[in-house]
Amino acid sequence: MFCCDELRGWVEQGALYYGTKQRIDDGRIANEIDTEYFIRSASGRGYSYIGINYCPFCGRALSHGLWMAEKKK
Numbered sequence: 001m002f003c004c005d006e007l008r009g010w011v012e013q014g015a016l017y018y019g020t021k022q023r024i025d026d027g028r029i030a031n032e033i034d035t036e037y038f039i040r041s042a043s044g045r046g047y048s049y050i051g052i053n054y055c056p057f058c059g060r061a062l063s064h065g066l067w068m069a070e071k072k073k
């Protein structure tokens with residue numbers, strides 16, 4: 001499910017989160033992107049999860065929203 005080893009590595013280290021929004025129980029989601037990939041950032045209480053559309057390392061599209069947009073073309 002990972003586009004590149006770099007992304008996988010950061011998910012394993014906990015800097016990035018991969019999974020459904022419903023499984024996030026130690027923080028809040030900071031934006032409204034329809035994705036299963038988040039940047040996990042320590043905040044005052046717990047974490048902020050920042051949804052991302054693209055892999056920050058290899059640039060591939062990650063989010064459901066973008067996949068859907070691609071299909072409609």
Ligand SMILES: [Zn+2]
Pocket residue numbers: 002003004006007055056057058059060
């Ligand atoms: Zn990648």
